[in-house]
Amino acid sequence: MTTGEAERTNASPDPIAGDLIGSGVEGGVGDQVRAWLQRVRGGEMGALPAVGGFIVLSVMFSVLSPFFLTERNFANLMTQAATLVMLGMALVFVILLGEIDLSAGVTAGVTMCIFIVLVNVQGFNWIAALAVAFIAGIAIGAFIGFFVARVGIPSFVVTLGLFLGLQGFELIIIGSGGLYRVQIPEILAIQNSNLPVWGGWAMLVVVLAVSAGTSFWDRARRTRAGVPNRAIALVWIKLGVIAALGGIAVYILNQDRGQSVKAVQGVPIVVPIVLVILWLGTFVLDRTRYGRYIYAIGGNAEAARRAGIKVVLIRWTAFIVCSTLSVVAGLFMISKVGSVDAAAGRDLVLSGVAAAVVGGVSLFGGRGRLLHAAIGALVIAVITNGLGLLNLPAGVNYAVTGGVLILAATVDAVSRHRAGGAILRT
Amino acid sequence: MDVPLIELSGVQKSFGPVSVLKGVDLQAFPGRVTALVGDNGAGKSTLIKGLAGVQPYDAGVVRFDGEEVALHTPRDASRLGIEVVYQDLALCDNLDIVQNMFLGREETGFGTFDEGLMEREASETLRSLSVRTVKSVRQKVSSLSGGQRQTVAIARAVLKKARLVILDEPTAALGVAQTEQVLQLVKRLAEQGVAVIIISHNLADVFEVADHVSVLYLGQMVASLEVAETTRDEVVGYITGTRSQGGRAA
Ligand SMILES: Nc1ncnc2c1ncn2[C@@H]1O[C@H](COP(=O)(O)OP(=O)(O)OP(=O)(O)O)[C@@H](O)[C@H]1O
Ligand SMILES: [Mg+2]
Numbered sequence: 001m002t003t004g005e006a007e008r009t010n011a012s013p014d015p016i017a018g019d020l021i022g023s024g025v026e027g028g029v030g031d032q033v034r035a036w037l038q039r040v041r042g043g044e045m046g047a048l049p050a051v052g053g054f055i056v057l058s059v060m061f062s063v064l065s066p067f068f069l070t071e072r073n074f075a076n077l078m079t080q081a082a083t084l085v086m087l088g089m090a091l092v093f094v095i096l097l098g099e100i101d102l103s104a105g106v107t108a109g110v111t112m113c114i115f116i117v118l119v120n121v122q123g124f125n126w127i128a129a130l131a132v133a134f135i136a137g138i139a140i141g142a143f144i145g146f147f148v149a150r151v152g153i154p155s156f157v158v159t160l161g162l163f164l165g166l167q168g169f170e171l172i173i174i175g176s177g178g179l180y181r182v183q184i185p186e187i188l189a190i191q192n193s194n195l196p197v198w199g200g201w202a203m204l205v206v207v208l209a210v211s212a213g214t215s216f217w218d219r220a221r222r223t224r225a226g227v228p229n230r231a232i233a234l235v236w237i238k239l240g241v242i243a244a245l246g247g248i249a250v251y252i253l254n255q256d257r258g259q260s261v262k263a264v265q266g267v268p269i270v271v272p273i274v275l276v277i278l279w280l281g282t283f284v285l286d287r288t289r290y291g292r293y294i295y296a297i298g299g300n301a302e303a304a305r306r307a308g309i310k311v312v313l314i315r316w317t318a319f320i321v322c323s324t325l326s327v328v329a330g331l332f333m334i335s336k337v338g339s340v341d342a343a344a345g346r347d348l349v350l351s352g353v354a355a356a357v358v359g360g361v362s363l364f365g366g367r368g369r370l371l372h373a374a375i376g377a378l379v380i381a382v383i384t385n386g387l388g389l390l391n392l393p394a395g396v397n398y399a400v401t402g403g404v405l406i407l408a409a410t411v412d413a414v415s416r417h418r419a420g421g422a423i424l425r426t
Numbered sequence: 427m428d429v430p431l432i433e434l435s436g437v438q439k440s441f442g443p444v445s446v447l448k449g450v451d452l453q454a455f456p457g458r459v460t461a462l463v464g465d466n467g468a469g470k471s472t473l474i475k476g477l478a479g480v481q482p483y484d485a486g487v488v489r490f491d492g493e494e495v496a497l498h499t500p501r502d503a504s505r506l507g508i509e510v511v512y513q514d515l516a517l518c519d520n521l522d523i524v525q526n527m528f529l530g531r532e533e534t535g536f537g538t539f540d541e542g543l544m545e546r547e548a549s550e551t552l553r554s555l556s557v558r559t560v561k562s563v564r565q566k567v568s569s570l571s572g573g574q575r576q577t578v579a580i581a582r583a584v585l586k587k588a589r590l591v592i593l594d595e596p597t598a599a600l601g602v603a604q605t606e607q608v609l610q611l612v613k614r615l616a617e618q619g620v621a622v623i624i625i626s627h628n629l630a631d632v633f634e635v636a637d638h639v640s641v642l643y644l645g646q647m648v649a650s651l652e653v654a655e656t657t658r659d660e661v662v663g664y665i666t667g668t669r670s671q672g673g674r675a676a
Contacts, residue, residue, distance in 0.1 A: 021549050021552055021553060021557065021560055021561075021562065021563050022561055022562040022563070022564075023545060023549075023562060023563060023564055024561075024562035024563070024564035024565065025564075042569065044566075218541070221535075221540060221541070221542050222541070222542035222545075223542075224542065225540065225542030225543040225545070225546050226542070226546055227542045227545045227546050227549075283538075287538040287539050288537070288538060288539070289532060289534070292521075292525065292529075292532065292539070295518070295520060295521060296518045296521060296525075296529055298520065299518035299519055299520035299521055300516065300517065300518040300519065302516060303516035303517055303518050303529070304518065304529070304530075305480070305500065306478065306480050306500050306510075306512065306516045307500065307516075307529040307530030307531075308499070308500040308501040308504055308530040308531075309529070309530055365520075366518070366519075366520035367520055
C-alpha cells in the first residue's frame with residue numbers, strides 16, 4: 001500500500017497522521033498487561049523468576065521451620081540481606097558492561113581491614129578512617145578499570161588476580177588469625193539499631209511521595225512533548241503495590257521482636273540507606289547519559305564508540321563505582337558481624353554475582369536493573385537464612401547457592417537465546 | 427562546478443602489511459549524490475569509516491568546506507555534520523528504537539532525559555521514511571527484522587540536520603517499497619543541499635539517484651564519472667577491472 005508515497009517531496013513529517021507509529025503505551029491496563037506478557041514470553045523476564053523463587057522459598061521454609069515466619073527472623077533477614085543487596089547493586093554497574101568484578105567482596109573486606117586498623121590501632125578518628133577506606137576502594141576500582149579499559153585485559157583475569165592479591169593484603173594488615181572488634185557506635189548502629197516506629201511509616205510515605213512525584217513529573221513532561229501516556233490506572237496500581245508490600249513490611253518490623261523486657265522494634269537503619277542508594281543508582285542508570293551509555297556499551301560497544309561515546313572512560317569509571325559501592329557493602333558487613341578478620345569478604349563475591357544474576361541481570365551485558373539485583377540478593381539471603389534455621393551444615397548452603405547461580409545463568413542464557421531469535425530471522 | 431563539501435586527496439590506509447587504500451581521491455558536493463561503487467573488498471567501507479572518524483586514515487588530506495580537517499574520532503565527524511549509516515548498522519540490540527536513534531546526542535532537560543521529546547522526534551523521522559511495519563518506537567531493536575533495523579539506522583542518520591550523509595549499502599536488506607523510499611529520501615536530502623555519498627552494488631539504484639559515480643578498484647580510484655555521461659556497461663567495466671580510465675575524468 002504505497003500509493004501516493006512517491007509524491008512526498010520533503011523530509012519534514014507528514015502532517016496527516018494516518019500511519020502513526022505507536023509508543024508502546026497505548027491502550028488500557030489490559031493491553032499493557034498483555035504486552036508485558038508477550039515480552040516475558042519473548043525472553044524479557046526481568047526479575048520475574050527471582051520474585052517467584054522468593055515466594056516459593058519463603059513458603060517452603062515457613063513449612064519446614066516454625067521460626068522462619070517470625071518478626072525476629074524477618075528483621076534478621078533484612079540485615080543479613082543488606083550486605084548482599086549492596087554488593088549485588090555494586091556489581092550491576094560492571095555486569096551491565098558485560099564485565100565482572102570477582103574482587104568486589106575482598107575489596108569490601110580489605111577496605112574494612114584498613115578502616116578498623118586505622119581506628120583500633122592507629123587511633124584515627126573514625127570518619128577520617130572511613131574516608132581513607134573509600135579512597136582505597138576508589139583506588140582499587142581505578143586499578144581494575146585501567147587494566148580492563150585501557151590495557152584490554154579481560155576483567156575476570158584482572159579481578160581474579162586482585163581477589164588473591166587483596167586477600168594477601170588483608171593478611172598483611174590484620175595478621176594471620178587476627179581479629180578486631182568494631183566498637184564505633186555509629187557503624188554498629190547501621191545494622192543493629194532501628195528507626196522509631198513513626199520513622200518507618202514516614203519512610204514509607206517518602207517512598208510513595210517520590211514514586212508518585214516522578215511518575216506524574218514524567219507524565220507531565222510527555223504530555224508537553226505531545227506523546228501519549230500510559231493509562232493512569234497503572235500509576236495507582238504501582239503506588240498501591242508499594243503501599244501494600246511496604247506497609248506489611250513496616251508493620252511487621254514495627255512489632256516488638258525483643259526477647260527480654262526491653263522492646264526491640266522498628267525498621268533497621270540499613271533499610272533506608274539501601275533505599276536511598278538504590279534510588280540514586282537507578283536515577284543515574286535510567287535518566288542520565290552516563291547510565292544510558294553503560295547499557296549501550298553492554299549492548300554493542302562498537303556501536304557506542306561510533307556514536308561518539310567515550311567507551312574507555314565509561315568502562316573505567318564503572319569499575320570505580322563498583323568498588324566504591326563495595327566499600328559500603330563492607331560497612332554493612334562489619335556492622336552486622338561486629339568484627340573484622342583476615343578473611344573478611346572472601347565468601348561474599350560469588351553470592352553477590354549470584355544475587356545480580358538470580359535477579360535477572362544478564363551476564364552477557366546490557367540487560368538488568370539495580371532493583372533486580374536487590375531482589376536477587378533477597379532470594380540468596382532467604383536461602384542462607386532458611387538453611388541456617390534448619391541447622392543444616394554450612395556446606396549445604398555453599399552447594400545450594402552455587403547451584404542457584406548456575407540455574408540463574410542458564411535462565412539468562414536461554415532467555416537471551418529467545419530474544420535473539422528475532423535477530424536471526426532477517 | 428562549485429566547491430566540494432568534502433574532498434579527500436591521497437588517502438591511504440593499511441591493516442598491518444595489507445594496503446587497503448592506496449592513495450584515494452574523492453569529492454562530494456552539496457546538493458549532489460555521489461555513488462561509490464566497487465567490487466567486494468575494494469575498500470569502500472574502509473574509505474567511509476575514515477570519513478566517519480571511526481578508523482582514521484594513515485595518510486592523506488581531508489578538506490571540509492575547503493579547510494583541512496582532522497578526523498580522528500567519531501566526534502570530530504559528527505561535529506562537522508557528517509552522518510553515516512554503516513554497512514553493519516551499528517545498533518545496540520538491548521536498546522529501543524528511540525534510544526538507538528538518539529545515542530550519543532540525547533535530549534536532556536533539568537539534567538535528565540526528555541524521553542517524550544526524543545520519542546516524538548524519532549517517531550516523526552520514521553514517519554517521514556514511511557515506516558509502516560514498526561509497531562512501536564519503544565520496541566527493542568533486537569525484536570526488529572533486518573530491513574526494519576536498516577530503516578532505524580537510516581533514520582538515525584537523518585534525525586539531525588546533517589551536511590554530509592554517507593550510506594553504506596543502505597538498501598541491501600530492504601524490500602521493494604522500502605528501497606524506493608530510501609532512494610526518494612536520498613534525492614530529497616540532495617534537494618535540501620545535503621551532500622550524499624551512497625555505496626551500492628545495485629547499479630540500477632545508482633543510475634536512478636546518483637549524479638556522479640566514483641569507482642574503487644583494489645584500493646584505487648579508477649574512475650570518476652558523471653552519471654549523465656556514462657553507461658552501465660562502462661561502470662561495470664571499471665568495477666571488474668576490464669577497463670581503465672583514459673581521459674574521461676570529471
Ligand atoms: N579491520 C580490518 N582488519 C584487516 N583487514 C581489513 C579490516 N577491515 C577491512 N579489511 C580488509 O580491507 C579490504 C577492504 O574492505 P572493505 O570492507 O572496505 O571492502 P568493501 O569495499 O566495503 O567491500 P563490500 O562490498 O564487501 O562491503 C578487504 O580486503 C578487507 O579484508
Ligand atoms: Mg563494505
